[in-house]
Amino acid sequence: xxxxxxxxxxxxxxIAILLxxxxxxMSMQIKSVRQxxxxxNLEKARAIELAEQINKLRExxxxxxxxxxxxxxxxxxxxxxxxxxxxxxxxxxxxLDKVKILAGLTDVEGPGIIITLxxxxxxxxxxxxxxxxxxxxxDILQVINELRAAGAEAIAINDQRVVSTTEIRCAGPTISxxxxxxxxxxxxxxxxxxxxxxxxxxxRGGIIDLLKEFSIGVKIEEASKVVIPRYTGSLKFxxxxxxxxxx
Amino acid sequence: xxxxVIALLIGILIGLFIPISIPQDYSSYVAVGLLAALDSxxxxxxxxxxxxxxxxxxxxxxxxxTLIAMLLAYMGDMLGIPLYQAAxxxxxxxxxxxxxxxxxxxxxxxxxxxxxxxxx
Numbered sequence: 001x002x003x004x005x006x007x008x009x010x011x012x013x014x015i016a017i018l019l020x021x022x023x024x025x026m027s028m029q030i031k032s033v034r035q036x037x038x039x040x041n042l043e044k045a046r047a048i049e050l051a052e053q054i055n056k057l058r059e060x061x062x063x064x065x066x067x068x069x070x071x072x073x074x075x076x077x078x079x080x081x082x083x084x085x086x087x088x089x090x091x092x093x094x095x096l097d098k099v100k101i102l103a104g105l106t107d108v109e110g111p112g113i114i115i116t117l118x119x120x121x122x123x124x125x126x127x128x129x130x131x132x133x134x135x136x137x138x139d140i141l142q143v144i145n146e147l148r149a150a151g152a153e154a155i156a157i158n159d160q161r162v163v164s165t166t167e168i169r170c171a172g173p174t175i176s177x178x179x180x181x182x183x184x185x186x187x188x189x190x191x192x193x194x195x196x197x198x199x200x201x202x203x204r205g206g207i208i209d210l211l212k213e214f215s216i217g218v219k220i221e222e223a224s225k226v227v228i229p230r231y232t233g234s235l236k237f238x239x240x241x242x243x244x245x246x247x
Numbered sequence: 248x249x250x251x252v253i254a255l256l257i258g259i260l261i262g263l264f265i266p267i268s269i270p271q272d273y274s275s276y277v278a279v280g281l282l283a284a285l286d287s288x289x290x291x292x293x294x295x296x297x298x299x300x301x302x303x304x305x306x307x308x309x310x311x312x313t314l315i316a317m318l319l320a321y322m323g324d325m326l327g328i329p330l331y332q333a334a335x336x337x338x339x340x341x342x343x344x345x346x347x348x349x350x351x352x353x354x355x356x357x358x359x360x361x362x363x364x365x366x367x
Contacts, residue, residue: 014302015291016254018309022284023258024265029277031262032269 065232101154104163104231108154112191112226113198115143118217119184132214135184137170139216142207143188144168150200152190154228158182159189161231178233185217194222275324276317279331283316284309286338289345296352312338 083093100106117140120133144162147155155162160177167176174181190197198220201208211218269277287309294300316334323330 012250012295014305015288015295016251018284019251019255019288020258022281022288023255024262025277025284026281027259027262028267028269029274029281032271032274035268036271036274
């Protein structure tokens, strides 16, 4: 077969010009699509970077906490050695230990109860406010209040010790306790007379009755030994000062 | 044919090197317009092959189809209906049809040429 070189016809010239325009538009479009893809990748990369930062900060947090423990151990050693020196310091140390239990600054153990609260497992139903099947900060507050009234000596929610500055506050889908957010289930530990604690919670018309009405998961266990960790945050009083007797 | 390919390549190069790109918001309309233009070009190639190519039909089709496709896509966005899909399907099908006809007519032509050569 022979290849014939034909002179381009008028039609071919017209097509060629339009092809030229098409080529320009096409490559511009390709550039723009590529740019938008790069933008998306950039966003993805940023999310990954932020996740890495969170992990790093978490690790840092753990090591800092370890440091706090180490320092406190040292302080305790100094106190113990001081106590062995004289009678007065020994008495002072006893007093200090008592105050520490009151303030929630020591791990404590004793008989008590463990309460597990969980959101209702019933699927959402029409015409019923789905909020009523979820645990709220107010529910937990009521439980804590009831425990306090029944003479609980130490309380922790998800191992966050309840101290004088503890807040129990709604934070979106979570509940903030000691500025740490937790979602369901909530495990509340309390030290006190197990029988009294349990009965006060389960009294007719009490908080557990109310929660069960909304089929919220409630489990109460009596335990002969409940371990409650100490408060791990810092307690700093900037405004409250001890009032001197005379004034 | 070679002229056409060269023209397309030159166009692509110009587009790549001028520092203008299509704004993100109009990108989808241009894409539909490009498809319509591509359809017109395939149609022109086919009729060129068959010998019934008419330049006024080609140019009006090229410009008209492109504009209508872009307008359709824009209107779809306004109305909340993905009308650009209609353009994509319609032009897509036509491109394949035109290509099919081109392929067939080229093959038939080549066959008849080789027959003539044998006869001579």
